[in-house]
Each structure stands twice: as C-alpha cells, then as structure tokens.
Amino acid sequence: MEKRIIRQLTDIVGPENISTTEAELSCASYDGTGREYLPEAVLWPSTVDEVSKIMIISHREGIPVVARGAGSGMTGGALPVRGGLVLAMAKFNRILSIDEANQTAIVEPGVVTGVLQAEARRFGLFYPPDPASLKFCTIGGNVAEGAGGPSAVKYGVTRDYVKGLEVVLADGRVIHTGVRTDKGVVGYDLTRLFVGSEGTLGIITKVILRLIPQPKAKQTFLVLLDSMKEAASLVARVLSRFTPCTLEFMDRTALTIVADQLPMALPDGTDAVLLIELDGTTAAVASEGAELDDYLIGQPGVRLVRQAENQEEVDRLWAARRGVSPAAFSLRPHKMSEDVVVPRTKIPELVACAEGLARDLDLVIFCFGHAGDGNIHVNIMLDRADSRQATNAELAKQRIFARVIELGGTLSGEHGVGITKSSALGMELDQDTIEVMRMIKQTLDPAGSLNPGKIFPQNG
Amino acid sequence: MEKRIIRQLTDIVGPENISTTEAELSCASYDGTGREYLPEAVLWPSTVDEVSKIMIISHREGIPVVARGAGSGMTGGALPVRGGLVLAMAKFNRILSIDEANQTAIVEPGVVTGVLQAEARRFGLFYPPDPASLKFCTIGGNVAEGAGGPSAVKYGVTRDYVKGLEVVLADGRVIHTGVRTDKGVVGYDLTRLFVGSEGTLGIITKVILRLIPQPKAKQTFLVLLDSMKEAASLVARVLSRFTPCTLEFMDRTALTIVADQLPMALPDGTDAVLLIELDGTTAAVASEGAELDDYLIGQPGVRLVRQAENQEEVDRLWAARRGVSPAAFSLRPHKMSEDVVVPRTKIPELVACAEGLARDLDLVIFCFGHAGDGNIHVNIMLDRADSRQATNAELAKQRIFARVIELGGTLSGEHGVGITKSSALGMELDQDTIEVMRMIKQTLDPAGSLNPGKIFPQNG
Numbered sequence: 052m053e054k055r056i057i058r059q060l061t062d063i064v065g066p067e068n069i070s071t072t073e074a075e076l077s078c079a080s081y082d083g084t085g086r087e088y089l090p091e092a093v094l095w096p097s098t099v100d101e102v103s104k105i106m107i108i109s110h111r112e113g114i115p116v117v118a119r120g121a122g123s124g125m126t127g128g129a130l131p132v133r134g135g136l137v138l139a140m141a142k143f144n145r146i147l148s149i150d151e152a153n154q155t156a157i158v159e160p161g162v163v164t165g166v167l168q169a170e171a172r173r174f175g176l177f178y179p180p181d182p183a184s185l186k187f188c189t190i191g192g193n194v195a196e197g198a199g200g201p202s203a204v205k206y207g208v209t210r211d212y213v214k215g216l217e218v219v220l221a222d223g224r225v226i227h228t229g230v231r232t233d234k235g236v237v238g239y240d241l242t243r244l245f246v247g248s249e250g251t252l253g254i255i256t257k258v259i260l261r262l263i264p265q266p267k268a269k270q271t272f273l274v275l276l277d278s279m280k281e282a283a284s285l286v287a288r289v290l291s292r293f294t295p296c297t298l299e300f301m302d303r304t305a306l307t308i309v310a311d312q313l314p315m316a317l318p319d320g321t322d323a324v325l326l327i328e329l330d331g332t333t334a335a336v337a338s339e340g341a342e343l344d345d346y347l348i349g350q351p352g353v354r355l356v357r358q359a360e361n362q363e364e365v366d367r368l369w370a371a372r373r374g375v376s377p378a379a380f381s382l383r384p385h386k387m388s389e390d391v392v393v394p395r396t397k398i399p400e401l402v403a404c405a406e407g408l409a410r411d412l413d414l415v416i417f418c419f420g421h422a423g424d425g426n427i428h429v430n431i432m433l434d435r436a437d438s439r440q441a442t443n444a445e446l447a448k449q450r451i452f453a454r455v456i457e458l459g460g461t462l463s464g465e466h467g468v469g470i471t472k473s474s475a476l477g478m479e480l481d482q483d484t485i486e487v488m489r490m491i492k493q494t495l496d497p498a499g500s501l502n503p504g505k506i507f508p509q510n511g
Numbered sequence: 512m513e514k515r516i517i518r519q520l521t522d523i524v525g526p527e528n529i530s531t532t533e534a535e536l537s538c539a540s541y542d543g544t545g546r547e548y549l550p551e552a553v554l555w556p557s558t559v560d561e562v563s564k565i566m567i568i569s570h571r572e573g574i575p576v577v578a579r580g581a582g583s584g585m586t587g588g589a590l591p592v593r594g595g596l597v598l599a600m601a602k603f604n605r606i607l608s609i610d611e612a613n614q615t616a617i618v619e620p621g622v623v624t625g626v627l628q629a630e631a632r633r634f635g636l637f638y639p640p641d642p643a644s645l646k647f648c649t650i651g652g653n654v655a656e657g658a659g660g661p662s663a664v665k666y667g668v669t670r671d672y673v674k675g676l677e678v679v680l681a682d683g684r685v686i687h688t689g690v691r692t693d694k695g696v697v698g699y700d701l702t703r704l705f706v707g708s709e710g711t712l713g714i715i716t717k718v719i720l721r722l723i724p725q726p727k728a729k730q731t732f733l734v735l736l737d738s739m740k741e742a743a744s745l746v747a748r749v750l751s752r753f754t755p756c757t758l759e760f761m762d763r764t765a766l767t768i769v770a771d772q773l774p775m776a777l778p779d780g781t782d783a784v785l786l787i788e789l790d791g792t793t794a795a796v797a798s799e800g801a802e803l804d805d806y807l808i809g810q811p812g813v814r815l816v817r818q819a820e821n822q823e824e825v826d827r828l829w830a831a832r833r834g835v836s837p838a839a840f841s842l843r844p845h846k847m848s849e850d851v852v853v854p855r856t857k858i859p860e861l862v863a864c865a866e867g868l869a870r871d872l873d874l875v876i877f878c879f880g881h882a883g884d885g886n887i888h889v890n891i892m893l894d895r896a897d898s899r900q901a902t903n904a905e906l907a908k909q910r911i912f913a914r915v916i917e918l919g920g921t922l923s924g925e926h927g928v929g930i931t932k933s934s935a936l937g938m939e940l941d942q943d944t945i946e947v948m949r950m951i952k953q954t955l956d957p958a959g960s961l962n963p964g965k966i967f968p969q970n971g
Contacts, residue, residue: 152747153854153885175751197696208694210703211671226944232852233884234668234924236657236707237932237939238966239948243670243703247696264751287612291635291724293792332753334798335791342794392692394613424693425613464694472697479697484686487955488699494954495947506698 052091052135056112060094060136063104068095068142079137082122082129083184084471085385090117090131097142099217099225099256106254107223109136109500117502118250120161120189123182125388126469128196128249132504138254140191149174149262155214155231156260160191164198167260176262179206182465183373191255197247199465204423205296205330206263208465210246217257218245221496231259244491249467250502252495266296266330270340271359273368274325274347275318279303280399281352282323286422287396288350289327293343297328298423302402304409305375305417305430308382312371314364318354325422326372375419376430382415383432387444389451393460395425404454405429405447412443426464452478468506476508512551512595516572520554520596523564528555528602539597542582542589543644544931545845550577550591557602559677559685559716566714567683569596569960577962578710580621580649583642585848586929588656588709592964598714600651607717609634614722615674615691620651620715624658627720636722639666642925643833651715657707659925664883665756665790666723668925670706677717678705681956691719704951709927710962712955726756726790730800731819733828734785734807735778739763740859741812742783746882747856748810749787753803757788758883762862764869765835765877768842772831774824778814785882786832835879836890842875843892847904849911853920855885864914865889865907872903886924912938928966936968 052071061069070076071092080087096102109116115135122129131137143159146167150156151174158167164178164185171178181200182188188198194216199208215229218241229235229242245252276282282300289295301309303322310317327347329339340358347356359365379386393401402418409416415432431447433440452462452475462472462479476485489507512531521529530536531552540547556562569576575595582589591597603619606627610616611634618627624638624645631638641660642648648658654676659668675689689695689702705712736742742760749755761769763782770777787807789799800818807816819825839846853861862878869876875892891907893900912922912935922932922939936945949967 150854151751152856154750155854197700199694199696203694207671208696210700211667220943220947224943226947227941228944230852230921231919232854232886232921232924234659234663234852234881234886235921236659236668236925236927237921237923238928238936238945239712239951240657240670240703240707241944241947243700247700252699264754290614291611294724331795332799332802334802335795338794338798339792342792392690392694394610394615394692396612421694426692426694459691461690461692461695461697463697464692465696467696468698476698481687483680483684484688484701485698487680487686487701490954491699491951494950 056108056114057092059108060092060105063101064094064096079119079139082127083125084127086127086130088130088132089134090137091134093137093139095139095142099219102138102219102254102256103223103225105136105138106219106221110222110498113498114500115503116500118191118254120192121187123184123188124192124196124469125390125466126471128467128469128505129192130470132470140189143256146170149176151176154262156262158190158258158260160189160194160255160258162190164188164190164193171262172265175265177265178212178260178262180209180212190258194246194255194258195248195250196467197465199426201297201299201421204298204421205294210243212261213242213246213258214261215259216242216245216255218253218255220253221498221501229259247467249469249505251492251505252501268333268336269328269330270336271365271368272327272343272347273357274327274353275321275355276323276325277320277352277354279323279402282325283396283398283422285350285352286325290423292346293329293339295327295423296330297326299326299372299420300324300422301372301375301419302417304415305419308378308417309371309374312374314367315357321354326368379417379430379432383434385433385435387431387433387448389429389448390426390464390466391429391451391455391460391462392424392426392464393455393458395422397458397460398422398425398427400458401427401454404451408447408450412447414440414443414447416447425460470505473506473508476506516568516574517552519568520552520565523561524554524556539579539591539599542587543585544587546587546590548590548592549594550597551594553597553599555599555602559679562598562679562714562716563683563685565596565598566679566681570682570958573958574960575963576960578651578714580652581647583644583648584652584656584929585926586931588927588929588965589652590930592930600649603716606630609636611636616720616722618650618718618720620649620654620718622650624648624650624653631722632725635725637725638672638720638722640669640672650718654706654715654718655708655710656927657925659886661757661759661881664758664881665754670703672721673702673706673718674721675719676702676705676715678713678715680713681958681961689719707927709929709965711952711965712961728793728796729788729790730796731825731828732787732803732807733817734787734813735781735815736783736785737780737812737814739783739862742785743856743858743882745810745812746785750883752806753789753799755787755883756790757786759786759832759880760784760882761832761835761879762877764875765879768838768877769831769834772834774827775817781814786828839877839890839892843894845893845895847891847893847908849889849908850886850924850926851889851911851915851920851922852884852886852924853915853918855882857918857920858882858885858887860918861887861914864911868907868910872907874900874903874907876907885920930965933966933968936966
C-alpha cells in the first residue's frame, strides 16, 4: 500500500491505532475456516467519524476494507482475501444502554455476544441468539453473518432481534436504519438488508437490539432412538404439541465420537439422540415438562428418555453435544463443516445421503445440529495431505449441496456464504435473483471496496 | 391510454380480464383512506407469466402499475395516484399447499388473511398476524404494507412470517427470494426488502409463510385503571413477567365512546382500560392465568380486574375494542387515523400530547391500540366541511408526529407510509438513509412504473 495512504489513515486513527507489522497483519488474517489471507494494514478505529473517514479514502482509492470482530466466522466473512485494510472493531465494545422497561439494548458491534447476554440477565432480560462461539464472537459479526444457534427453534435468529443499525456506507456516509420501538414499517427494511450481508454493503457501527424477559426455569431431556427416521418423525410431532427452546440431534457417527462423555451407557442399537429443552415460567415448565416426559415415553423408536436431574447433568449433556466437533479431530486432522438446512421432515434423507457418501467415498461424515429447524451441521472429516480424501471430500460436499437443494433446503442456515459457498450460490438461487443482489451491491458500493470476493461467484 | 397498448394488454390476459369501464375503474380507485384516484385500466391476471408480460409493457412504455388486493390499506398503498394500470390480484387466490409437519404454507397473494387462518387451523396450525381487516384483507397487501395486529406483542408482525417470495420485477423478470426452511442466510435478504416496500419494488405473485402450532387455550382479562400513566407502568411490569398474546389499551375518550358496549358499568374516575390475553397449552394458560390474576389485583392504579367468564364475554370485550373506530363517527363525520409507535413506557406522554392538542385545537382525539408494543392508533375526528377543523386536524397530526419522533418513536407501526405520510418521511429518516432507499428504488425500477408517488416525498 502506498505510503501516502498509510499516512492519511494514520492521521485519522492515530499512530497507535494502525499497524503494518507482520505480527499484527497475521493476527487479522485468519478465521474459523482455517484459511489465511494477509491484509496490508490493520486499523483500530474507535468512532463512527473515523470509520467514515477511512471509507472515504478506501472508496476513492479502491482499497478493499474488511470489518473484523472475533474472527470466529465459518465461511471466511472476515478474511481480507484481496488484501487491503482490516478494520478491527475491538474498540467498539461498549454496551451503550439497556432499557429494562422497553426491553431494548443499544450496543456497539465489538461487544461479545455472551457479555451482552450476561449484562441483559442482570436486568432480568434475555438475548436469545446463541451461536456456539458466543463466549468470544461479537454482535457485529453475528449481525453481518446472520448467526443462529440452538435456541432458534423457539426464539429465532439474530435477524429477529435487530431493530435498527447505524451503518457507514462505502462512500463514508452514515445512515440510520430501523427503529428503537417494537414495530416499524417506515420505508424499505434496510435493517434486514444489512443483516446477513457479510460486510459487503457497509460497516456496522451501532446495533439496536430487542431483548425479551429471561425465562425463569428450564428442563432438559435426552432421548435415545432406534433410527434417524423415527427421531425426525418424533421431532415433527413434538413441535406440533410443545414449544421447546432446544431440539438438537446427533446421528450415529456423532454419537460414537462422544459416547464416553454421556452420563449413561448407550443401549445397543441406538442410532440417534435428541436433546430437548423447555423453558418459561416455573409453573409452565413444570406442567409442560411432565406432559412432555409422558408423551416421549412409548413413542415409536424411543429407547430411553432421561430428564437431567441437576445442572451438572445438563452441563454434561451440553458438553457432549458441543464436544462432537472438537472430538472429531481424533478421527482425521481436517474438517469441512457445512450448515445446510432442509425441511425438518427431510433430515433422515439428508443423513442417509451423508452415510452413503461416507461409505462410497471412504470418508468419515457425521451430522448433528438443530433438528427442530432442520439446520444440520454436516461434518466431513479428512486428511488434506491425502489427495484422494481431499478430492472425495470436495465431491461429497457438492453431492450434499445438490441433495439439500433437491430436498427443498438451503445451503446455509447461520454461517453465511462467504468464500466457502460462493461458487455454489447458483445451485440455490436463480440467475435473476443473484443479479438483483449484484445490482444492490453495485449501487451501494460502486468501487467494490467493501469486503470484495465474498458471497458472489467470482467467475461471472 | 393508447389503444395500441390496451390491445397488447388484452392479448395477454384475454378480453374478459381487462376493463376500462367507468364502473370497474371506480371499483379500483379507493382504499381505506377514503381517497379516490381512477386508473386507466384494470387487469385481472391469473398467472405469473401474464404479470411478467404486463410488466414488460409497462416498463417499456413508462406506465404506472399498482397491485391491488382488497383495498383495505390505510395509507393509500393501493391507490393509482398517477393513473395507469391496476393489477387486481383476485385470481391469485389459491392456498397452494400447507405442509403440516414442516409448518409452512405456500399461498398466492390474493388469499384473504382470515381464510388462510381458518385453513391453517384445520391442520392444528396458526398464522398469527391479525390486522383488524383480516376478514377481507389479503396476504399480498399484508406483505406489501408490513401489516401487524394485536397479536404482534407476542407473535410479531407479517414480516416475521414471510420465509420467501416470488416477485415479478419492474422489467418483467421473475425472481425467487428466501427459503422454504425455518432458517436461511444465503445472499442478501431480498425477502424482507420486498416486505413493506408497498408495491414499489415488484409485484408479489407467491408467498411462503411460516405457521406455528395453534394455541390450545386462551384467557382474557379486562383491567380498569385510574390513569394512563399507571396503565403504561403496569404494561411494562406485566411484560417483564408474562408473555401475553394481546395487550391492548383504550384511553379515556375511547372508553367514553364504547362505554355502553362493555359488559359492566365503568367506575367513576376510570381513565384507561387494558385488555390482556394469555394463550398457550391448557395447563400453561391455567397456571399463568391464575398468576396474572393474582398479580393484577392490588397493582397501583388498578380499580377492577375482570376475567372473561365465557366466549360470549370475550366476544363482547373485543366488539367494544374493535367498535371504537366505527363508533367514533357518531362524534364527527371524518377521521384521520395514525398508527404511530413509541417505546411503550412513553405512551402516557403521547396520550397527554393528544389530549392537550384536542383541548387547544378544539378537536376530538382519542387513542387506543397495542399498548404492549407501543403502537398507538391516534384518531383525530373532524368535520372536513369546517375549514378550521380541517386546518387544526392537520396541525394536530404534525404535532403528534413531532412528539412521536421526540419520544424515540416511528410514524408507522403497521400501515406503511403510502401517500398519507410521505411528506413526513424526513421527520423520521435522515436524508442519506432516504437517499439509499431511493437508490434501491431507482436500481430496481429505473422507469419508475411500480406504484409511483408512494413512500418518498414528492417535492425532492
């Protein structure tokens, strides 16, 4: 990058808030995909005015700009794949207000999701979106990628909690979208246009969030089943009668990986496990919990229903569920993790497809995730050093994508497109729909400086 | 309109599906605002291909096109203010599918909201958005305007139930946005860009909707209070402990209008009334209902709590709530009805502002609506034949809008902007934000044929 530009940027943020050292560039080069791309400079702006001035320069000079939260994204959203500037949003880390009576928070994008949750809890309030990375991921990243989590089955995803945004546009202008109130239909819904736009339309500098009352009680059930098919069928029946706040599943392979972490031995022939949670008022959870317990026992394919007796057992169940992903590396050194979604009744077809591919292509593939909303994490384990495995894993991914589309599904439920799925965009969306997205991108960022190389296929 | 164009349009839809007779033009000229604008032709297309071909002609010739459902909108969304074509969507009236296990409906835009609700109920499912016009308004209009209703306090608005859309663009191209699944973050959220865009970005020809399980039980409470201030304070406390599916209020003036329709005499000094409903499973509603009843009695300012004893009494309470608007015409022949939103704790300030304006400007102004989400229907009654009243009513509206913005609110919670609020858009949104909306409009509809004259101020 030209020295003249570095000088101008330094004038904006101060010499202590810009770096071109190898160490700092390296720290801004990776994310949850395991891939690395070095930027040319990292900046730590601390005001919207600074972000605006940086954008004016990048717009004029055609320099790529990528906003970065915690770098925990799974599809490359925070990677500076074309070099340029990384805007590390770490100094935008204030919870500006929590309005208890109106159940609204105003936060900066660098606030860690779990920190907001803890702060909301002090007011008796709840911010439901719960990506697995919630202890370190940031609200800005959650908004940019459209993050979800297990609680989505009852409470929805990040999109459902964003009321309004402050956004710096590609040319440095600052706009304010949405409302502070619970409702609002004045003009186009720019708020939700920016949610999930993966940093390609603007830099988010403030987020107005909806909070809800903190549920008072929770009950956790583990259900072991004979088959994935019976599990999926049970999921649909449970959701027609109850409103669980968690409805997770693991397939046979995932179960094997964490079997020794479960609080009981697995009966022979267990092929699927469901983790079901109810929350709400103490009285409601007590009555619904008893009803659910009664309902589950004796349903087709159910081998065992276990209600967690205490918080320790709940923690152990969740540790097993969350431990699947890390534990899988004991099988193969690398993982391709997809977050496809199918209508929930189609989960058995998708799991069967994954099992078939694992067999035919000699791979380890396991599935777990959000059975309640059909958002399945399909994990392909491989050793990239083995070129046959690498080829077969890529082939398996393509076939899974194709099957997902056949089943009426979508390629991403909560991770976004980024660079890992951009070449597959046309499998899901028709060309005119992609063209409308490109037109909006072109209109709002004619110089193409905002997070270039993301979402859109690069070959057309 | 040139005969050549009428001939081309007739070729597309057939002679029985186009009319230029005065009677038919008149039928497509009005909406809930009471204003009238005649189109030059009315068409009844019945396929997406026909809509596409019509748009190709209107795009080429620069002819205004306005889609029309039931004409029940409150801000002029369906009015052909620049003449041109009205696309009456009455033939797009099929419920294409209801997928019970995946809780999804696919419908055409001309389906009446109440008809969908009834059909969903047959499957044990529930489509929550409940605008007052639900017996005749259509899903297409609800989507275009971003309709809400009393149930929004628990269940959200139309936007929260739209998963995906088929849309014919201004140039006739057909796109497919969103997903059929419960989650999806692939590309920009075009679905929600079209929701609430008031027919200015495309013609909706298919809607994929989320359904939820039909609640089994409901309890209804009427609470009479000493003051609006105590009512609003109680609303905030109730919402921190319970999740009611309705939390409506009426102010003193509204109460006077329907006093004789209520199932009991009003104690002297009653200044506000709340209508609170809980729904859910039978067991949960029983326990929460008892808890709420206990909670309400003895709260500051509460004069009387009455739980509806049977469906007849519930119906009577709702008839009174819904009767406010029609009954008001006994006071003055005309009404200006605004659907502003403020943070719910600010409702007393807004009601006080309305009362002050009524006094100072010699008008009848009453407020009722959705206390739970701060969405207040402010109704200014007047006789338009009296020019002083007409001037004062307009002045009152402007002052109410200004107060709403001061209080951190928005000018519309569920009716949209249309023509009745377009001149006030700049009171709420900054110029750069409006400019971004204009850029999107210009990009998607360069000829400006889609519902011209709506949303944006016409003077700039």
